[in-house]
């Protein structure tokens with residue numbers, strides 16, 4: 617199984633390292649536009665193999681897409697990250713043209729690949745990928761909800777002092793500071809709804825913390841996060857390559873699901889060897905529905921700008 621990661625920066629290299637360490641694929645190719653950068657990252661990762669004990673072969677290439685040929689999965693992490701004080705949406709101008717270029721180059725050599733889009737603004741970049749390639753909706757997956765849900769579970773475990781493994785939680789909606797919807801009603805501690813154990817106010821507090829989870833890290837680090845994003849991509853890639861059919865919230869193209877269409881937004885998806893194999897439709901209460909509607913409207917607004925950058 618072969619995975620190519622386009623963009624060997626913080627998130628791309630971390631994701632390659634996790635894939636190698638967990639032997640999720642037998643081959644990983646890192647590609648970057650900066651001369652020697654992907655080669656250097658790949659060599660550094662490969663120098664872990666002897667001590668970490670993995671057999672995955674990681675290599676790097678500067679803009680040589682032929683080296684990505686016949687990849688099963690292609691991860692797009694190329695593009696600029698935000699700086700403190702910025703929103704993800706502000707990255708659209710630079711990142712739309714990068715996504716357009718790299719996805720076309722990659723598709724030429726891997727016509728059957730499943731694409732995992734990571735570049736921000738995520739939901740809009742996933743739509744850009746679909747618009748420029750015309751690929752079917754199962755083959756374009758936006759990675760946002762896997763990370764946001766992982767952060768939600770972390771913040772819940774911190775707040776209520778429980779082990780993360782005993783906490784479940786899901787985040788749907790857009791991958792944005794105001795569009796994200798941590799579903800507090802569905803959060804559980806060992807199957808027990810957390811809403812029966814702690815107050816509504818406490819759960820709301822954790823939801824708010826989750827929504828700005830990326831912004832908080834950006835402020836602390838001076839650039840956006842990479843460890844959890846890279847690990848979340850690897851988790852998604854594992855479900856594809858091993859056909860695990862895990863239910864993972866992902867940004868998926870809706871064609872009537874949830875009563876919405878013509879946009880990518882975070883919803884629970886069954887992820888297997890064919891990419892998005894099923895979109896799971898939750899039944900929302902009134903408040904959740906109104907948040908979802910508002911999230912859709914906000915994403916549609918950002919998507920309107922896309923035409924300027926893709927033409």
Ligand SMILES: NC(=O)C1=CN([C@@H]2O[C@H](COP(=O)(O)OP(=O)(O)OC[C@H]3O[C@@H](n4cnc5c(N)ncnc54)[C@H](O)[C@@H]3O)[C@@H](O)[C@H]2O)C=CC1
Pocket residue numbers: 622623624625626627628647648649650653693694695696697698707711714717718733734735736738759760763791839840841842845
């Ligand atoms: N969806 C999500 O949950 C997350 C998304 N992100 C997004 O992922 C993207 C990457 O973030 P980082 O890795 O932190 O940034 P980074 O700056 O560390 O890495 C980006 C890499 O892309 C490369 N690149 C730029 N144009 C390219 C091109 N045309 N072809 C090949 N490579 C190219 C750069 O040279 C750089 O090495 C950002 O847009 C960021 O906002 C980051 C974290 C989570």
Ligand SMILES: O=C([O-])CC(=O)C(=O)O
Pocket residue numbers: 697698704736763791829830831834840841845
């Ligand atoms: O915050 C950012 O810009 C990067 C990102 O999407 C995340 O870490 O959730």
